[in-house]
Amino acid sequence: MAGNSLGQAMRSAIEASWYQDKPGWTQILAPLECLYRRVVATRFQRRIKQLNSPPVIVVGNISVGGTGKTPCVQALVLWLRSQGLRPGIISRGYGSQSEQFPLAVDADTDVTxxxxETKMLALACQCPVVIDPNRKQALLYITEHFDVDIVISDDGLQHYGLPRAIEIAVIDGKRGLGNKHCLPVGPLREPEQRLTQVDLVLQNGLSTTGEPLYNNAVVFTLTPVHWVNVKTGERLPLQSLTANGSLCAVAAIGNPQRFFDTLTALALPFDSTAFADHHQFTAQDFAEYGGRTVVMTEKDAVKCAAFAADNWWYLKVQANIPEPVFDELTNRLALRTNSSPFD
Structure with missing residues (x-):
């Protein structure tokens, strides 16, 4: 646990410098930022537009850390299916230890x-999911092996070799773009002006001022739905979760504070522990909690199902995306493809 605490302290120090109005101590890395920007600009010029394949919607972000893009992917899959389409999902498969790619992921695939994230998407969306560090290969595989007529790329905004019809950037309403510097001085994977080049900018929640951070941003919300038992799949209404004393809340996501803030809004007493994003949980991580009730995110639950206790729960959330976003997607897809996928 000491190693994890040290690593978390270092990550917290970096994020504290990134997510403030001006660069902090990471300013000493400014020469590396200049080099990074040049590499990004060169690669961006080589990006590929939509090819003769099912249309691809890329859902990504331009900053490091969690913004809420994966719940957006889930919401898009549900909407596309409601329109009579057969969506599929491709992803890098971050954290995958597979030795062979492309890899089709389903409910029976080992999370290692x-x-x-991709195991969570496979369980939640019940649609074809394929991972490959080379997303273009994942696209070819999913179109050849599955009956899909539209593909969503979970992340991949900076994977310029992947053809795309639509680009959606997701930003965090509270943290925004931090100091607006690129890596390693700030949290940005691409310069801020990239937001003017995508088709849609979705903002996860309002900013501290109560306004959208950017003129072209559409605000959506993540809403808690119910609790799900990590071991059995049993569902409980939000207000029905009880515990003797405070809950043990753990999170290994890009922005753990968002999960903890949600628990606070639900008026639940809890002790929190944040782990590194994509942390591979083991039973030992929970040994100090004894028999206390543990709560976590859906993404973390897929890594804990094999050793979960009866009183471990994850919070199911959904992205509430305004209807005009879907109208805009319909129009843009019709313009970017030879024929509308909705015909």
């Missing part, structure tokens, strides 16, 4: 092979 799939990675946590």
């Amino acid at each position: 092979l799939s990675g946590d």
Whole structure:
């Protein structure tokens, strides 16, 4: 646990410098930022537009850390299916230990092979999911082996070799773009002006001022739905979760504070522990909690199902995306493809 605490302290120090109005101590890395920007600009010029394949919607972000893009992917899959389409998902499969790619992920795939986010998507969306560090290869595989007529790339905004019809960037309403510097001085994977080049900017929650951070941003919310038992799948209404004393809340996501803030809004007493994003949980991580009730995110639950206790729960959330976003997607897809996928 000491190693994890040290690593978390270092990550917290870096994020504290990134997510403030001006660069902090990471300013000493400014020469590396200049080099990074040049590499990004060169690669961006080589990006590929939509090819003769099912249309691809890329859902990503331009900053490091969690913004809420994966719940957006889930919401898009549900909407596309409601329109009579057959969506599929491709992803890098971050954290995958598979030795062979592309890899089709389903409910039976070991999470060590799939990675946590893609296993969660496979369980939640019940649609074809394929991972490959080379997303273009994942696209070819999913179109050749599955009956899909539209593909969503979970992340991949900076994977310029992947053809795409639509680009959606997701930003965090509270943290925004931090000091607006690129790595390693700030949290940005691409310069801020990249937001003017995507088709849609979705903002996860309002900013501290109560306004969208950018003129072209559409605000959506993540809403808690119910509790799900990590071991059995039993569901409980939000207000029905009880415990003797405070809950043990753990999170290994890009922005753990968002999960903890949600628990606070639900008026639940809890002790919190944040782990590194994509942390591979083991039973030992929970040894100090004894028999206390543990709560976590859906992404973390897929890594804990094999050793979960009866009183471990994850919070199911959904992205509430305004209807005009879907209208805009319909129009843009019709313009970017030879024929509308909705015909």
